[in-house]
Amino acid sequence: MTHVVCTDDGRRLSVEEMGKSDGDPVFLLHGTPGSRIGPHPRISVLYWLGVRLITFDRPGYGGSDRQVGRSVGSVAGDxxxxxxxxxxxRFSVVGRSGGGPHALACAALLPERVLRVAVLVGLAPHAAEGLDWFGGMTPSNVTEYTVALSGRHRFADWLAPAAREIRADPASLIAGLYAELPEADRRMVNNPGVRDMLLRNYAEALRRSEDGWVDDAIAFCSPWGFDPADITVPTLLWHGGQDRFSPIDHSRWLATRIRTATMWEEPEAAHFGALAALPDLLPWLVNGEDAA
Structure with a gap:
């Protein structure tokens, strides 16, 4: 079921619901770039677990209006x-990859509403003290974030040609990253079902513009608008040890700052391993049960 929700400042947000309509509500915050129709657990799994899954396009992606100058913390209002x-x-929140910092924002800024938060292969703040933010990161991501640090307009100009290519052929995004993928990630993206979900996700994310991608990258490299140390709700951090897009040290850093955090490491998994891990985390998100 698709909704259009209007914010207090007049923006429209494109929202998707799936699973059990009267189930336990869980917000799933997509990656970068991404959209509300990105990879998610099978509908049968959501029904079996009694989960009402809610996704939405962050501003500038898919069907959602842009919010110029948004910070990571801005997502809490949406x-x-x-x-x-x-x-x-009340609800739980889970964020994958670029959705991870946004999930943490909800936990920090909406403690009276968020029951639990899970972050899969997320990022730490760029100014994280004692963390080599680029350490272990793929050259393509190092370049992307380095350009983002030089300013919004320069980054938008730099990203535009790649975004046009992906808009014309979403498979070009995976093809461009393939040489940098560890073997675990190659196995994931070579799965026809996963690949199809990713391609539909990228196509929807960029169908109008790359504004959401630009604003995500700038937000990650800017002050987030909250301190992860202020999070008081139960927090689960999942990370694959082979991840080269969001290196595992980011989650390890977060685990030392969030008093309520539990760290779950999968040594042989990588970035896209989060797609397979999410269904196992849902029982914990909805009722605190140990994940399988």
Missing amino acids: VSAIADHLGLD
């Missing part, structure tokens, strides 16, 4: 607006 529209008082 999640609140969607929850109010759907009549939800």
Whole structure:
């Protein structure tokens, strides 16, 4: 079921619901670039676990209007607006990759509403003290974030040609990254079902513009608008030891700052291993049960 939710400042957010309509609500925050129709657990799994999964296009992606100058913390207002529209008082939040910092924002800024938060292959703040932020990161990501640090306009100009190519052929994004993928990630993206979900996700994310991608990257490299150390809700950090896009040291750093955090490391998994891990985390997200 698709909704259009209007925010207090007049923006439209494109929202998707799936799973059990009266189930336990869980917000899934997509990666970068990404959209509301990105990879998610099978509908049968959501029904079996009694989960009402809610996804939405962050501003500038898919069907959602842009919010120029947004910070990572800005997402908390959008999640609140969607929850109010759907009549939800309490909910859990999970973010994958670029959605990870945004999930943490909800936990930090909406503690009275967020029950639990999970982050899969997420990032730490760029100014994280004692962390080599680029350490272990693929050359393509190092270049992307280095350009983002030089400013919004320069980064937008730099990203535009690649975004046009991906818009014309979403498979070009995977093809461009393939040489940098560890073997675990190659196995994931070579799976026809996973590949199809990723291609539909990228196509929807960039169908109007690359504004969401630009604003995500700038937000990651700027002050987030909250301190992860302020998070008080139960937090689960999942990371693959072979991840080269969001290196595992980012989650390890977060685990030392968030008092309520539990770290779950999968040594042989990589970045896209988060797609397979999410269904195992859902029981914990909805009722605190140990993940399988």
